[in-house]
Amino acid sequence: MALRAIAGKKTLTLGLVLGPRAAAGASAPRTGSGLRHARGLVTFSLPDLPYDYGALEPAISGEIMKLHHQKHHQTYITNFNKALEQLEEAMAKGDSSKVAHLQSAIKFNGGGHINHSIFWKNLKPLNEGGGEPPHSTLGWAIDTDFGSLDALVQKMNAEGAALQGSGWVWLALDKEMKKLKVETTANQDPLVTKGANLVPLLGIDVWEHAYYLQYKNARPEYLKNIWKIMNWKYASEVYEKEIA
Amino acid sequence: MGFHLLSPSYCCGYQASPPISHGLLRFRPVTGIPKPSPQKGQLHQSRRASKVLAYYGLTTPPYKLDALEPYMSQRTLELHWGKHHRDYVDSLNKQLVKSPLYGHTMEELIKVTYNNGNPLPEFNNAAQVWNHDFFWESMQSGGGKLPQGGVLQQIEKDFDSYSNFRDTFVESAMALFGSGWVWLVLRTEEKKLSVVRTSNAICPLVWGDIPIIGLDMWEHAYYLDYKDDREKYINTFMDNLVSWHAATVRMLRAEAFVNLGEPKIPVA
Numbered sequence: 001m002a003l004r005a006i007a008g009k010k011t012l013t014l015g016l017v018l019g020p021r022a023a024a025g026a027s028a029p030r031t032g033s034g035l036r037h038a039r040g041l042v043t044f045s046l047p048d049l050p051y052d053y054g055a056l057e058p059a060i061s062g063e064i065m066k067l068h069h070q071k072h073h074q075t076y077i078t079n080f081n082k083a084l085e086q087l088e089e090a091m092a093k094g095d096s097s098k099v100a101h102l103q104s105a106i107k108f109n110g111g112g113h114i115n116h117s118i119f120w121k122n123l124k125p126l127n128e129g130g131g132e133p134p135h136s137t138l139g140w141a142i143d144t145d146f147g148s149l150d151a152l153v154q155k156m157n158a159e160g161a162a163l164q165g166s167g168w169v170w171l172a173l174d175k176e177m178k179k180l181k182v183e184t185t186a187n188q189d190p191l192v193t194k195g196a197n198l199v200p201l202l203g204i205d206v207w208e209h210a211y212y213l214q215y216k217n218a219r220p221e222y223l224k225n226i227w228k229i230m231n232w233k234y235a236s237e238v239y240e241k242e243i244a
Numbered sequence: 245m246g247f248h249l250l251s252p253s254y255c256c257g258y259q260a261s262p263p264i265s266h267g268l269l270r271f272r273p274v275t276g277i278p279k280p281s282p283q284k285g286q287l288h289q290s291r292r293a294s295k296v297l298a299y300y301g302l303t304t305p306p307y308k309l310d311a312l313e314p315y316m317s318q319r320t321l322e323l324h325w326g327k328h329h330r331d332y333v334d335s336l337n338k339q340l341v342k343s344p345l346y347g348h349t350m351e352e353l354i355k356v357t358y359n360n361g362n363p364l365p366e367f368n369n370a371a372q373v374w375n376h377d378f379f380w381e382s383m384q385s386g387g388g389k390l391p392q393g394g395v396l397q398q399i400e401k402d403f404d405s406y407s408n409f410r411d412t413f414v415e416s417a418m419a420l421f422g423s424g425w426v427w428l429v430l431r432t433e434e435k436k437l438s439v440v441r442t443s444n445a446i447c448p449l450v451w452g453d454i455p456i457i458g459l460d461m462w463e464h465a466y467y468l469d470y471k472d473d474r475e476k477y478i479n480t481f482m483d484n485l486v487s488w489h490a491a492t493v494r495m496l497r498a499e500a501f502v503n504l505g506e507p508k509i510p511v512a
Contacts, residue, residue: 067471067472071471071472072472075472104421108421108422164368164444164445165422165423165424165443165444165445165462166422166423166463167422186422187421187422188421188422207422207463208423208462208463208464208467209463209467209472212463212464212467212468213467213468213471216323216327217323217327217328217331217464
């Protein structure tokens with residue numbers, strides 16, 4: 001479900017448009033994407049940022065945003081597509097050990113794509129409402145489950161700072177228990193690996209590439225500043241949709 | 245003193261109150277990150293001096309911080325050694341104040357805190373202190389090029405050729421997901437050299453193997469100099485930084501523990 005949401009209409013229609021043309025060239029030597037679209041497999045592509053690279057300054061520098069988006073996220077997508085292509089081949093051949101072997105690459109690169117796609121939507125420039133605290137339902141839920149917005153922020157910052165190595169810190173909604181939680185995931189593991197009922201509302205990337213050029217080793221500073229550009233509106237929308 | 249911490253220490257916001265045990269997340273809300281001011285800094289330092297006993301010290305790299313330019317910048321060394329490595333040492337010492345784990349050598353401490361795969365909270369700091377000591381010594385100015393003598397022989401024996409080994413090493417580093425290290429180790433059981441990659445702070449000592457060369461693949465090791473171009477960083481390490489001299493010394497010491505057999509002396 002999440003994957004379809006991220007692929008978006010653009011790639012799906014692209015897939016459909018290329019379909020008939022690819023079918024015509026099906027007899028040609030395997031060219032990868034064309035043939036895949038004939039079979040209906042979607043390839044993923046880099047989503048545009050809803051703001052300029054420099055729009056999140058001074059919380060996150062334009063240099064970091066550009067590298068993060070154009071290099072890191074793009075690499076995850078490229079490798080994800082590659083892994084999926086290899087998976088398809090392995091499944092067609094019935095090569096079960098290859099199928100199992102590819103799972104870690106799929107989890108890592110697919111997770112990277114999922115997580116970063118959410119991340120870009122979690123951020124908003126200051127002059128477009130970034131940092132404005134949540135109101136109504138999400139605001140009340142935060143007060144109920146954490147005591148106050150401040151307490152939530154402190155908890156997330158603490159867990160983010162304490163995370164060893166690379167990973168993410170999340171504000172999650174447990175849609176079954178109807179409760180908010182703070183979770184961390186390692187490397188690019190998507191939030192669902194911590195619980196099938198967890199829906200990500202906000203995620204903070206604490207991989208060093210997310211802040212190093214600007215904050216160097218001062219991860220707590222980065223965590224403190226990122227709240228100034230947090231897009232609570234997006235979190236509220238997701239929350240209300242799940243709770244309904 | 246060398247580097248002033250201009251921001252709260254790496255792991256926990258620094259508070260001049262009872263030390264927060266590293267593993268617990270009973271976090272007390274901080275109403276504001278304390279702004280550094282000369283008097284407050286000195287106050288922190290004097291309180292720290294009276295509370296924390298140093299068990300382990302920060303070793304300095306065997307070269308000046310600009311010696312690895314242009315392959316690894318002075319700025320990177322200043323941050324990597326002066327902040328990251330130093331923070332691991334400080335954090336470890338802080339943890340050991342409350343812990344019964346003292347009197348070990350660093351290698352023993354790592355094995356004990358690894359706890360057979362269920363690491364204790366001190367493991368991360370201890371292992372990272374050792375890993376970084378090992379890393380600085382795995383590099384030298386004018387490094388790279390080819391290994392020589394016994395090391396080259398052993399590499400050729402276990403990898404078929406140096407270039408095979410080099411490819412294996414580079415591939416392994418590129419395939420690492422997340423933070424971690426890549427090692428050339430001497431496997432004590434199989435009695436041969438092998439390339440191994442580990443996640444986060446883990447190092448081959450925990451399995452009883454003997455590391456010969458180590459490469460830090462955490463992003464902080466290369467991001468300032470190479471941004472996201474990991475391949476360039478790894479290749480530069482192999483071509484210009486790796487200290488085969490250090491590797492030779494380590495192999496010599498390793499052979500005292502691992503019988504690598506008779507050298508293949510060609511018969512006339």
